[in-house]
Amino acid sequence: MVKIGIMGLTGCSGCQCEILNCQDALMKLLGMVEISYFPLAQDNNTFEEFDVMFVEGSVTTEEDEAKVLKAREKSKILVAIGSCACYGGVQAQKNDEASLEEMLKTVYGRTELFLKVTKPRAVSEVVDVDYELPGCPLDKRQFVYAVSFLLNGVKPFFPKIPVCHECKLSETECLTLKGIPCQGPVTYAGCGAPCTSQGVGCQGCRGNCDFPNFDEMLKILNQNGLSEKDAVAFLKVFRGYQGKEIKVNGEERRNEKGA
Structure with missing residues (x-):
């Protein structure tokens, strides 16, 4: 067994x-x-x-x-x-x-x-x-x-699409467009997007989706009321090593170990 x-x-x-x-x-x-x-x-x-x-x-x-x-x-x-x-x-x-x-x-x-x-x-x-x-x-x-x-001897595979995909499937209104800080565009889906369905912006707990665009994400978070410093802190809460290259003031932003 x-x-x-x-x-x-x-x-x-x-x-x-x-x-x-x-x-x-x-x-x-x-x-x-x-x-x-x-x-x-x-x-x-x-x-x-x-x-x-x-x-x-x-x-x-x-x-x-x-x-x-x-x-x-x-x-x-x-x-x-x-x-x-x-x-x-x-x-x-x-x-x-x-x-x-x-x-x-x-x-x-x-x-x-x-x-x-x-x-x-x-x-x-x-x-x-x-x-x-x-x-x-x-x-x-x-x-x-x-x-x-x-x-069954099958390699587990879960595509690293962004949480936004799940919001679209559930017809959840985009919180980013409503001005609510949300990490959906850069976060790995698979949770079913329970937070956004309740009006709470994605907190990024599942880490990076494939090819996350943190430059644009920081700009959007800034437009939604967060300073760049606070936006970086928001993105880094759950990401551990994935977040150590997300920096303020236009410094290099990349994921050292890949998405």
Whole structure:
């Protein structure tokens, strides 16, 4: 039987909770696979060999790094789930602006903690990752699709079209045209655009779509009332390493690792 592991690093565990929210699909999955490691959901866990390991959270401590290195060693396929695992997430948004000591001092009031911490990193910055399922949290439908693909020996594929495409499909009125700051034009779709359907601009939690045009996005956000500095900060909240090249004052804006 196919052995699956679901591991959590530094994060909120929201993606793991979304997996538990798969309900009927999860019950069907349990009849086809053995979930041998899932500490959030079960007490009886073994850490031997895995066909597929799903990893949530950013690599932010020495313990995280040791866990993900071991997971990579023991797993045939390793999948990063959620924006923290895929890009570094919210906790990585200031990585290129402040030292670790400055961040610790600001958050905790001291630099010495009871555990060894590092700047938050995406899982792919530490080990090779086979697939990524971004989102904050991940979309549970994509999790079910990905597992189905993998169980049938098919490579999971989700086109990196922008969120605007999903707004068009659902006939959601364009918030950018209404003057509401929205990252839909530069953000990877797949969530179903629940935020924009409720009148809230896309926050970019799924990272970059293919070929994001940040120059034009910054101009639009500026036209919609954000200063360039605030627009850059808005774009960088979830993007982790993807956002470190988005800068103010016309400086180079590119995605180092590609879309």
